[in-house]
Amino acid sequence: MEKPKSQKPAKMSLVASAAAGKPARAKPAARKKPASRSRKIPYTPEEIREIFRRFSVQRPEPKGELEHVNPFTLVVAVALSAQATDAGVNKATRALFAVADTPEKMLALGEDRVRDYIKTIGLYRNKAKNVIALSQKLVDEFGGEVPQTEKELVTLPGVGRKTANVVMSMAFGVPTLAVDTHVFRIGNRLKIAPGKTPDEVEAAFLRIIPEDYLFHAHHWLILHGRYCCKARKPECERCVIADICKSPEKTVDVAAPLVELPTQIV
Template sequence: MQKPKSSSVTEKPSIPARTRPKAATKQPTGKAAPGRRPRIPYTKAEIHEIFRRFSIQRPEPKGELEHVNPFTLVVAVALSAQATDVGVNKATRALFAAADTPEKMLALGEDKVRDYIKTIGLYRNKAKNVIALSQKLVDEFGGEVPRTREELVTLPGVGRKTANVVMSMAFGEPTLAVDTHVFRIGNRLRIAPGKTPDEVEQAFLRIIPKEYLFHAHHWLILHGRYCCKARKPECERCVIADICKSPEKTVDVPAPLVELPV
């Protein structure tokens, strides 16, 4: 009896569905998908502890720009762009002694304003803005500084950051102004990451406990100015060193919770 010829094609045995290997899944890269908020490496308890320690370190933080009323505050903050608070204060002491209202500033005139602030960067353009915002305050707001962000940002030389500072310091509103220090801390510590100041602001506002929001702006600025410095963070002096998740951190032991000299 002749044996049947074997086929040149061998059939693969079928694999039951339950034992078939799963399709490979794409591993997470750590980057947030478009439209999603980036995840931060802190628990709610850790975030609360960070701001609790800031509150012990500086119970009543103060802004360092010298001013005598909401108008001089608006001018001082507008002048502080790309300048230090120390430099602005040196220039504005004499300026505000001569003109502490929009009407007096207009009477002083752009040339004299420029002479007062010529030690500040971009002083020519800033002098124009000071006169322009003074004119707008007189023409449209009765010489009074408006209390809302929407109105404040219509003033020449006033952006969202300046408006937030004025709302907080002049009118007691719990806002968060993002300057270079706050922006750096948000990204360096990976606590409020963002590509723009607005993104960092919104990220901080989502996580800062409500009871700490009013002073958070000053705590973050002072922490960045005197401890978490741009060139080299002074981690050995940091009160949140053991909680911090920054790749740049050099120590884990927190410093004693005392008021730092400024």
């Protein structure tokens, strides 16, 4: 008698669910996360939660440092901040935004005058051209309003994935994670979210950040990298997570006290 063929159990598909924000804030639009291989990290889930808990105590309501008055000026400011400091961008845009805080006003100002306002910023000629092109596209295709989805935002001249994530988070309350040079450095230096590209680091962080800490995680990581875990010389002696950190570059081996810092540093 012929033996029945054994049935192999069906493989279950893994579905990556987008991290939901707090009820009071907008939920992120469904989108594909950047492709990235999962890498083993030297932190337990409890240690990761403790890291973000300490960040939340240190800066309960972190704020972005780019000055803006509405979603449009935020898009422009973030686009201008590429290869420039936030302080330098703010210095240039204060006067610019005082006279042009809408796409229509920016177009009326014209590329030459925009260039004069931002000439202290690196790559100002190309950036002035992008600001005008960005403003024109907003007027022509979006009724002068800044779109709220990544798919639409990245169609704007001078706007990439990082800029889109910053705008969605700061302007529309969507819990995203924009990977700039500071976030990229921390992910790899601490071995907490390693990756060879910003997209890989973003995906790695999104896999491990506790859902209830996701909304502010972007700013916590940026501010930590900017003022404590610095590129050239990390200030481990004043780091709030020094005793948890697994970085081979760490300069202290003892538990660090919780350093009180202002929520926003300008």
